[in-house]
Amino acid sequence: MTTQHTTIEWTDRTWNPITGCTKVSPGCDNCYAETIAHRFAGTKAFPNGFDVTQHEARISQPLRWRKPARVFVNSMSDLFHADVPDEFIARVFAVMALTPLHTYQVLTKRHARMRSLLSSREFLALVNDHRQQLQPGCGDFAWPLPNVWLGVSVENQKWADIRIPALLDTPAAIRFLSCEPLLGPVGLCGPIVPGRVFQELAVGPRIDWVIAGGESGPRARAVHPDWVRTIRDQCQHSGVPFFFKQWGEWGPAPFQVRVCDPNVGWQGTEEELTAAKADSEARGATHVHTGNWYDENGERKYWLHEIGHKPWSLERVGLPEGTAPIRRWGKKHAGRELDGRTWDEFPTPAA
Structure with missing residues (x-):
């Protein structure tokens, strides 16, 4: 957990000069880092x-x-984080400035402090002082650092509307969004309106990369497949690289198997019916994401509706508009494919 090669799909290794944090928004609720830190406290x-x-x-x-x-x-x-001194952050940026062979991905939920610090001449001078201390006579450097990508977490529309404008107002060579865990539909240029053509992601300063993914772990909240598709479609419309990291604990269950013709009924034996039901249940959805939501402290929260019948009858019963068949596959089995392929696009680094 200090510095190591990692299984995170969109990076090569991690670097942790700081550990520990506090929760600031719903994306933090099931924090994997907190679980690990408590285990090894x-x-x-x-x-x-x-x-x-x-x-x-x-x-x-x-x-x-x-x-x-x-x-x-x-x-x-x-x-x-508010408990990390400006001076320590400046030292981190000084090391990144002195190692241009690496590309650093900095992701935050503290968008306001990032914007304030990185727009400050005093902070820039502090970074330069630490550069000179580490490597005297190292010369001038470009700002923003061309090898540093800055990102913000965007788990739902509320935080998209708050964090994206702050990121666009922050000096950066590459700006990116991490929509993981994705907890609701997100319009990257404002709330989604049915029938409206997606706007460009930015005019002037722009978003250069978008990551999306569902949540994993025992308390994972489910992601609706259409939420992911909507983000992908916005990226494609605006020419922004899109990276789909994972479905997480829950994933699509695309098989809606017709056990029998609903107008005719089952024509085989009881043994054949039992086998057909077992096969379709193994491949079908065990839950349905309703898309229904409720408001709690200004946040939209979504829930799962567990169907009251076996999934072999799913096709006959049908699903309400706006819902999708999903099941709890587990992260490994749910995989990373979206509409038949993986999405592993990256931004073009600054020269």
Whole structure:
């Protein structure tokens, strides 16, 4: 958990000069980092559990890496957390500035502090001071750093409307969104309106990359397949690379198997009927995502409606408009395919 190669699909390795965080929005509810930190609390990796902790010894690690890599910065924390001093953040940026062979991916839910710091001349001077301390005479550097991608988490429409404008107002070589866990439909240029053609993702400063994914883990909330498709379609319309990371715990159950003609009924034996039901149940949906929602503290929350009949009868009964058959496959079996293919697009790095 300190610095290592990783199974996260959109990066090569992680770098954690800081660990620990606190929850700020619904995307944090089932935080994987918190679970890991509590499991290993008191160890060298997490001496303070999930309390925000600075790890001095890890700051200089990238200076020793010789193989170029995409590096996810603070996969176990948030670089712009209020408990992280400006000076420490500046040291992180100084190391990134001195290692242009690597591409750093910085993801935050603290959009306001990121925008304020990275737009500040005082912070820029602080970064430069630390550069000179680490490598005296290292010369000038470009700002924003061309090898640093800045992203914000966007789990639903409320936070899209708040965080995306702040990101667009932040100096960055590459800007990206992480729509994971995706907890509702998201219009990247404002709320989705039926029949409206998608707007461009930005005029002037723009979003350069969008990641989407469902939630994994025992308390995972389900993602509606159409939510993912809508984000993909917006990206394609605007020419923005799209990366679909995972369905997560829940995924589409596309098989709606007709056991018998509803107008005729079953014509075979009882044994054949039992086998047909078992086969279609194994391939069919066990739950239906209703798309219904309720308002809680200004957030839309969605729930699953468990059908009251076996999925072999799903085709005969049909589904309400706007719903989709899904089931709890588990992350591995749910996979990463969307409409018959994987989506592994990346932005073109700055020169």
